[in-house]
Amino acid sequence: MRRATGYLGVAVIxxxxxxxxxxxxxxxxxxxxxxxxTLEAVPVLAVIWVSxxxxxxGLAVCVWVEVLKxxxxxxxxxxxxxxxxxxYIVSISYLGESGSLQKSCGIGLIILxxxxxxxxPQEGSKHE
Amino acid sequence: MTYLDEGGVFQTxxxxxxxxxxxxxxxxxxxxxAISLSACAQVLQKxxxxxxxxxxSTRILPPVLYNPFFLMSLxxxxxxxxxxxxxxxxxxxxxxxxxxxxxxxxxxxxxxxLFKERVAWQRWLGVGLIILxxxxxxxxxx
Numbered sequence: 001m002r003r004a005t006g007y008l009g010v011a012v013i014x015x016x017x018x019x020x021x022x023x024x025x026x027x028x029x030x031x032x033x034x035x036x037x038t039l040e041a042v043p044v045l046a047v048i049w050v051s052x053x054x055x056x057x058g059l060a061v062c063v064w065v066e067v068l069k070x071x072x073x074x075x076x077x078x079x080x081x082x083x084x085x086x087x088y089i090v091s092i093s094y095l096g097e098s099g100s101l102q103k104s105c106g107i108g109l110i111i112l113x114x115x116x117x118x119x120x121p122q123e124g125s126k127h128e
Numbered sequence: 129m130t131y132l133d134e135g136g137v138f139q140t141x142x143x144x145x146x147x148x149x150x151x152x153x154x155x156x157x158x159x160x161x162a163i164s165l166s167a168c169a170q171v172l173q174k175x176x177x178x179x180x181x182x183x184x185s186t187r188i189l190p191p192v193l194y195n196p197f198f199l200m201s202l203x204x205x206x207x208x209x210x211x212x213x214x215x216x217x218x219x220x221x222x223x224x225x226x227x228x229x230x231x232x233x234x235x236x237x238x239x240x241x242l243f244k245e246r247v248a249w250q251r252w253l254g255v256g257l258i259i260l261x262x263x264x265x266x267x268x269x270x
Contacts (some may be wrong), residue, residue, distance in 0.1 A: 016225075023221035026213050035214060050213065077232070084226040091222040098269070103222070106264030109257050110226045116254025117232050 004070035007063040008079055014063070016083035018056030020090055025049030027095075077118035081111045152269070155218030158211050159227060165208035167234035171242065172201035223265050229258050 026033070028046035067076050084107050092099035176197035192198050215224050233255050239245040 019216075019221050019225045022213060023216045026217040029217070031217050032214060033217070035210065054209070081226075081229060087225045088222045091220065095221070097220040097222045099222070100268050102264050103268040106261045106268060107226050109261030109264060110229045111261075113254045113257030113259075113261055114229050114232060116257060117236060117251050119248070119250045119254065 001070055004067055007066045008071065008076065010063050011060045011067055012080055012083045013086070014056045014060040015080065016086040016090075018053045018060060019083075019087055020095070021049050021053030021056060023053075023091070023095065025051075025053060072120060074115075074118045074120045078111065078115035081114045084111065151218055155215055155224075156266070159215045159219065159224060160230075162208045162211035162215055163228060163231045164234060165204045165211065167231050167238060169201040169204035169208065170231075170235045171238050172197045172204060174239075174243070176201060220269065223269055227262050227265060230262060233258055 025046045025048070028049065029042045033042045033046070064076075071079075088099070088103070088107055091097040176192070176195045179195060179197060236247060236251060236255065240247050
């Protein structure tokens with residue numbers, strides 16, 4: 001249980017970090033570089049950041065399996081979506097992205113929505 | 129410097145005097161395609177899981193790698209990841225990342241209509257909230 005909680009924390013942080021690293025990476029490259037397949041025009045630094053981001057994402061996917069062995073989706077998904085808050089805070093603090101009340105509300109609604117979508121009704125209350 | 133669309137239409141939207149609305153539209157389009165592809169990957173994995181594996185004792189690789197549904201799901205995920213990088217190069221990450229939740233909505237709809245799974249009313253409410261939240265995010269950047 002405790003171990004799975006740790007993995008859940010790793011999944012949230014690695015998932016968020018992965019997105020931030022990928023964002024930093026693609027910002028250093030030309031717009032459609034991801035689709036060009038010829039890496040010669042892409043700065044090495046961009047490739048490094050993006051690769052680090054994908055590695056973080058991969059780590060999150062790997063520990064996710066361990067999380068799901070203990071936690072039901074109805075807990076795991078909403079907790080994972082807390083990563084949106086991490087990305088929001090870091091990106092407005094360090095990446096120069098804009099923050100607003102509307103954006104905060106949007107993220108709040110999405111997290112609430114994820115909690116409901118992942119919600120599993122109690123057995124025995126089958127009134128559908 | 130050689131990359132796709134060099135000196136083409138796309139760049140003029142992105143570079144120069146900053147982003148225009150049209151660039152954002154491309155970003156949203158790429159985002160929806162990326163999310164749809166990852167939702168398709170989920171469905172393909174479900175199909176792969178429900179397919180009985182033939183005994184392949186003579187083969188070296190894990191049997192799942194001979195499952196066409198699984199291979200297709202990997203292709204979808206790879207393409208989705210590639211497109212996601214395009215998305216991130218256009219949209220702010222604080223906006224794009226939460227919008228990934230639309231994937232849960234798509235998977236739920238596919239499960240409902242493809243696999244005839246039951247969907248409780250609370251989950252429909254959740255779909256509504258996610259869509260509302262995504263609308264807020266799109267509106268906030270405009």
